[in-house]
Amino acid sequence: MREVNVRKRVVIVEEIFHEGGPVAATPLRRAAALAVIHNPFSGRYAPEISGFMEDLKPLGLEMAKSLVAALGGNPKIVEGYGKGAIVGQAGELEHGALWHVPGGYAMREILGGANAIVPSTKKVGGPGTRLDVPVTHINASYVRSHFDAMEVGISDAPRADEILLALVMTTGPRIHARVGGLKASEIKGEDGLR
């Protein structure tokens, strides 16, 4: 059991009213919760790292809760999600992969019954590195209107021995979605895909 040492937390909310087209009756909201943690494996090759996934679960839950709170407190309004990580330069891409299980688990736990895989991305980078966190529908990955992304980053993170962890939730389709494909109203909900 390793302690998770959090240096900084950031919550970002975007409220989008239009993008040159008609002003939406309900604005689209995207929220990101970021945590900057110390990387316990930085500066060396550690063969065994997987135990840290369990240690990250409480932080993941706190971040997922803070997202729902930032979106108004009702998990039912969340329609899209995604996750990502930026590993500081003394770490390894594989350390970012530690976030897959606790990040995904946390959002499913808070949202209840989300069927779709949580799309993700990761990279190694320095302070100020930006990450485009992919977003898809929480119940059916193929819902085309909900293919989206949110760019996140923090000017002073990640330092070399840190990892920046990110969770993203959104409340609806792209603001002027109109390229066809599977609609949210057509979800069968059997396989998390359609």
Added chain:
Amino acid sequence: MKSKIRKIITVVEETHTEMGQPVNPPTRRAAAAAVIENPFAGKFVQDLTELTEIGEELGALLTERAVAALGIPGPAAESYGKAAAVGENGELEHAAAILHPKLGTPVRKVLGRGAALIPSSKKRGGPGVSLDIPLGHKDAAFVRSHFDGMEIRVNDAPRANEILVAIAVTDSGRPFPRVGGLTKDQIKGEDGLR
């Protein structure tokens, strides 16, 4: 509303440790930013009144958002700052028209007081440009522990005909101020400086 708002963004940052030292309670800053249409993009207009009125509107709206994001009553805020980034078809003077004549009064109304000058910065730039919002104590500009800055950026703004307008509010100074100078408990509060 005079402002044609495309998007509103709020960001909350909490610093929990710095150089391994716990920050207790964490220092917190919030920024609220609006992406608005620049009514004077692409032309030279002598009278900038419309933008000063937009500034007055945004002063209230963004300060309320920032304070709400921190979850504190307005008067509990300790420092503040403002900034604007004008898209490439606009003029630096457009940022000045929003920020300087009328934006401050509604900011101070939300925060209860605010004897000190609101520190500001402005620039012209493209989508994703970084904006460093300077921060200073709201009642006494010389409080050295509260000289600070907060970087924000919005990946898709400002577009050429837009302006990104931001207000930052904190409930604290830097995590471990130790370079001397006036401290907040020494504020006389007569002139906005000391």
